[in-house]
Amino acid sequence: xxxxxLISQGRVDEACAIAxxxxxxxxxxxxxxxxxxxxxxxxxxxxFKRNPDIxxxxxxxxxxxxxxxxxxxxxxxxxxxxx
Numbered sequence: 001x002x003x004x005x006l007i008s009q010g011r012v013d014e015a016c017a018i019a020x021x022x023x024x025x026x027x028x029x030x031x032x033x034x035x036x037x038x039x040x041x042x043x044x045x046x047x048f049k050r051n052p053d054i055x056x057x058x059x060x061x062x063x064x065x066x067x068x069x070x071x072x073x074x075x076x077x078x079x080x081x082x083x
Contacts, residue, residue, distance in 0.1 A: 004044055012048050016057050019045070023064055030068040038065055 003022070006015035019041055026034060042061050048054040 003041060007044050007048075012045070012051065012054060016045065016054055019057065019061070023061065035065055035069055038068075 003015045003019050006012070006018065022041075023038070026038075038061060042058055042065075045054050045058055045061075049058055
């Protein structure tokens with residue numbers, strides 16, 4: 001919701017930074033609901049993809065979604081090695 005609000009205020013770079021944080025904090029989550037919310041996040045940024053930073057984020061987000069959807073449930077995606 002915060003990202004959407006920031007984008008509507010024209011604060012796209014700030015929204016992108018927050019979105020990066022969200023991805024980091026939800027790394028261990030791979031439910032269909034979370035994936036849908038992240039997909040929706042990508043759609044919010046799509047109109048700004050001419051901005052190189054936003055384009056890089058969208059690509060990163062798509063990679064993250066693929067990884068989350070392909071990882072088996074219960075797999076540690078935090079990068080810490082713990083399950």
